[in-house]
Amino acid sequence: MRPFSLIFWAVLCVLSGIVLLVRQFTPLTFQPFKVIVGLFILLLGVSLLVTPSAASRQGDTLFGQSSVTYTASGEHNCIFGQCTVDLSQLPPGSTMEINCVFGQCDVKLPANRPVVVAASSAFGAVSGSGMDSVNFGERNHRYTGEGDPIRLKVSTVFGQIKLLR
Numbered sequence: 001m002r003p004f005s006l007i008f009w010a011v012l013c014v015l016s017g018i019v020l021l022v023r024q025f026t027p028l029t030f031q032p033f034k035v036i037v038g039l040f041i042l043l044l045g046v047s048l049l050v051t052p053s054a055a056s057r058q059g060d061t062l063f064g065q066s067s068v069t070y071t072a073s074g075e076h077n078c079i080f081g082q083c084t085v086d087l088s089q090l091p092p093g094s095t096m097e098i099n100c101v102f103g104q105c106d107v108k109l110p111a112n113r114p115v116v117v118a119a120s121s122a123f124g125a126v127s128g129s130g131m132d133s134v135n136f137g138e139r140n141h142r143y144t145g146e147g148d149p150i151r152l153k154v155s156t157v158f159g160q161i162k163l164l165r
Contacts (some may be wrong), residue, residue, distance in 0.1 A: 017038050061103070070096065078103040078159070092148035100124070100159035107154070109165045114149035117141045117163065124156035128163030 007058060017035045023032045025068075060082035063107040068076060075097040075154060076085050086108045093095060109115050109128075119126040119134045119141065126134040131141040142149075154161050 012040060061105075074107075075099070077101075078105045084108070087150065087152070090150050092150065095151040095153075095155045096156075097162065100154075100156040100161050102157070103159045104158075105150075105159070105161045107161060107163050109143065109152075109163055110145070110150065111165060112145045113147055114145040115143040115165075116149045116151050117143070118151075118153045119161075120155045121161075122157045123157045124161075126154055126156055126161045126163070129165050131163065 005092070007120060016039065017033050019035045059084040060076060061078040065082045066078075067084040067086070069089055070076070071089045071091075073090070076083070076099070078100045079100075079102065081103045082105075083103070084106045087096060088108055088110045090096065090110065092113060098105060117128070117131070117140065118138070119131075120138040121134045121136060123136065126139075128141070129133045132139065132142070132144050154163070
């Protein structure tokens with residue numbers, strides 16, 4: 001099966017060619033450039049609607065719901081969605097970044113490992129057990145435990161991140 005992006009560009013080229021040929025061999029009065037631009041915008045919108053995930057990386061949440069478990073350092077972005085990010089399988093010393101824009105994200109932290117949290121928020125909220133809520137600005141918090149700490153950076157804009165332990 002061909003990737004959707006290849007089909008998108010193939011359909012756009014075929015339709016553009018048809019429009020140009022019809023314009024060349026018929027006395028119809030329309031402007032092919034405007035039709036081609038209109039077709040491009042129409043097909044781009046359709047491709048955004050029917051593509052399974054418009055997120056740039058696997059695991060990111062965009063306009064939907066997801067539940068993801070991380071076993072290595074990384075980054076998760078939640079945009080206009082709702083997600084649950086499980087970090088309980090991260091090895092000691094890992095780093096993780098979680099960003100939430102116009103969404104809600106629940107983050108499950110490991111129970112007996114230390115976690116160093118750098119939280120920032122603008123018109124949103126970052127909250128967790130034993131932690132003062134961050135509604136605007138930045139705040140650091142440390143969860144105690146044994147071993148090397150997991151470093152977690154969370155940021156939200158017009159969203160909500162809950163740290164669950």
